[in-house]
Amino acid sequence: MDTKPMNTKPTAEEKNETLRLLMNHRSIRRYLPDRVAEEELEAIVRAGQMASTSSGVQAFSVIAVENPDTKRTLAELCGNQAYIEECPLFLVWCADMHRLEAAGQFAGGESVRAARNTEQFLIATVDAALAAQNAAVAAESLGLGIVYIGGVRNRIAEVGELLGLPELVYPVFGMCVGRPAQDPLTRPRLPLGAVLHRERYDDSRYDEKIAEYDAVYRRYMEERSQGQSAASWSEAMATKIPVPSRTHLLAYLESQGFRFE
Template sequence: MNPILQAQTNHKSIRQYTQQPIDDALLKQLIQAAQGAASSSFIQAYSLIQVSNKDNRQKMAALAGGQKWVESAAEFLVICADLTRVEHCSIEQGLGELEGNTEHFIAATTDATFFAQNLMLGAESVGLGAVFIGGIRNDPAQVADILNLPKHVYPIFGLCLGYPDAQPDLKPRLPVDVILHKDSYDSRRCADDVKAYDTQMQAYYQSRGDNQKTSNWSEQTAAAVQKKKREHMLSFLQQQGFLKR
């Protein structure tokens, strides 16, 4: 297996970090490399905010539900979908202001996500650990206020980066045959696929050296989705100029 495939396969969310800082030149190199990600029509509709201020880190850790690694990581970056430059181009070219189209929201969100995944993979390739922080969407308005985000920008998630101080167990992913459908979607498989994966994940949770628990994938997934609806997101996004049409 080549190094890139190995790195992709071995990804783990790292939440414990040493005190070693990340060299500024390395961080910029990782960001530049991450910019090689695919972009919808090459609009590059993303920006990231490097949060170095300790008070702001503390606030964001609290907003994210008390995730202390937001404070302890060497770097905390907030990845944003950003259509400000796109709107500037549209106005300059005589095509008018953006109108909050859903398609533009999707393009900006996927652009930023491709970039962020590239950034994480690059960081892991040089020995860094990372974890995405979706918890900043618990109160995106406060995050936007802290970061002074203008209209047409919204924070998708945060990213902790640092040198790992612990290595968690590798979680088994869904089997390829579960997520791969040939020619058409086969919904008849769903119940059996989930049941088999639940058995696998329950065994994994019970075999872990640390943080053992009696659970399975269904329980974890249902709770993660149904207890984190974040119904404030639509009004916040519309306030920021997204999802109006």
Template sequence: MNQVISTILNHRTIRYFEDKQLTDEQIKTIVSCAQAAATSSFIQAYSIIGIKDKEKKKRLAELTGNQEYVEKNGHFFIFCADLYRHTVIGEKEQRNVTPALESTEKFMVALIDTSLAAQNAALAAESMGLGICYIGGIRNHLEEVKKIVKIPDRVIPLFGLAVGYPTKITDQKPRLPLEHVYHEDEYEQDQQKFIRQLDEYDALISSYYEKRTEGQRTDRWSEQIAQMLSKQNRMYMKEFIQKNKLDLQ
């Protein structure tokens, strides 16, 4: 097993960081690694906003659900799907790019490009001995986030990435069994087999939580996910996307 694979397989979410800021060189390295990710048709449809200002980090922590590690970390990155620069390119080159930029396809490209870049950044940080935590809560209050980081239309903050020096290393949370995720030649649709695999995984996750919380928590993965999906969350996203001139034609 080489070092890259070892780093990937050793991933776990870190929520407790030393009060030690990343250096500008570390930040530059992480962003450069993000930029090295694959990008659809070389469109590079993302931007990364680094937050150093303490008051902004504090406010973002509040907006993301009072997540302390958004405020207290080595550096906080916000990854944005970005088609604004492509609007500028259209004006610069005197070409009508609006229909393409407002298509579902280009919206998906921007989401995918941003995600690929972010995962490169996360792996780079972890390879440097740093810990990371993705912050989906950045989407809880996007209008407020947009004002704080002053983003233009056609730019959507997708998630944050808290990076820093870990003070507490948690156990690695077990993932779904490989055979439940990986299909060969066609999608496996034997529902009884599917349920058996889920039952086995539920037992594993329940045991993980029981051990981690000393018996205070024993919920199953299926139970956890069904409960989450039964509640409506961030239902304003379509309106926000359209308001920001990504109309999904």
């Protein structure tokens, strides 16, 4: 029986297919063996290209990996994440200042060098992230599923060598892509009031909103783990945030030509 009140206006999500798609995002870690068609791959990457980019620099590249042996090696380098090997398509999203330096030298000669400072590093990293999220939405609109893989930074130098990354390029994250072979729960997000600030930053309600989220998150974890875990979000963060992670990244990034100044 439909219990929706009469004369109630539909929500923005109910009226908008794009919003419904965005709100239904889930990380997919099991895939059917079906290959992602070339036209789908190209459409996904073109959608990524249409993301906003600082001053038109487009400081990112994406490497599509389908070779089983390469995926197997990447799975090992990323922390033995089996779904990298199992997915039909693995995309490695890279921040890329190398192409910009090549463009500058094409127009102005070999003496033109990229600034290589912190701002350039951030521009390239943000460009890669924006493009990847556009691509993720495009993939989901085609009935595909994705999961981001930060594990490419676990053994980042070996990943870079495997993929032949030149100076001024680094892998920001990977992305498994394929047709879903699972129907996972949607992970709940923080209450809007914990994220949306009005006019200026306000943390006065954080305790209230975190407690509210913890209750929702515990139920999610209990259902997801079939009763094996009921950890709250704040408990998970209390365990996670004190531990420095991937402390080798600075040395690798500097070896790739980035300077943090």
